[in-house]
Amino acid sequence: MRTFLFAAAILGAVASSSRAANPVVVMDTSMGKIKIELFEDKAPITVKNFLSYVDDKFYDNTIFHRVIKGFMNQAGGFGTDKQEKKTKANIKNEWQNGLSNVRGTLAMARTREPDTASAQFFINAADNKRLDQPSPQTGFAGYCVFGKVIEGMDVADKINNAATRDEGGAFTNAPVEQIVIKSIRRADAK
Secondary structure, eight states: OHHHHHHHHHHHHHHHHHHTSOOEEEEEETTEEEEEEEOTTTOHHHHHHHHHHHHTTTTTTEEEEEEETTTEEEEEEEETTOOBOOOOOOBOOOOOSSOOOOTTEEEEOOOSSTTOBSSOEEEESSOOGGGGSOOGGGTTSOOOEEEEEEEOHHHHHHHHTSOEEOOSGGGTTEESSOOEEEEEEETTOO
């Protein structure tokens, strides 16, 4: 009986640890694939929101509309027609989660108001720790990191090195040739 209870406890612990693993998504872009781990344990509201857009296929055929060399690649708000996509309600900014805007991390884009993130996100192309700090320019709050590139940082770097131009409005630093997110899917999706 004692052996059975011990084995059941071990199986329960293994099942629990496998359930606790952070979700992973694959972003298929016109420049290649990027695999991203989402830190559900550190930013549960943000990850739930992002995955709801992923599951709705919202990001299919959206573009990287703002790319600043040596800084970041921003996407998630505009279709290939350059029209802004309708989003869900804004979410709470989980910026005080212990994660930092370092190279390869994924963070939520927003206005200067702290709780205005919805669907847009950016991939940090460099260590941007200043985005962790509250300041007048950031609405006295940092930017919420909620994921990290685990494969395909070379693709993110290719995107970051694309030629850009100022088309005005949301398209300052817009890639000259559109860089399209074909899809974002959960890595475990069939």
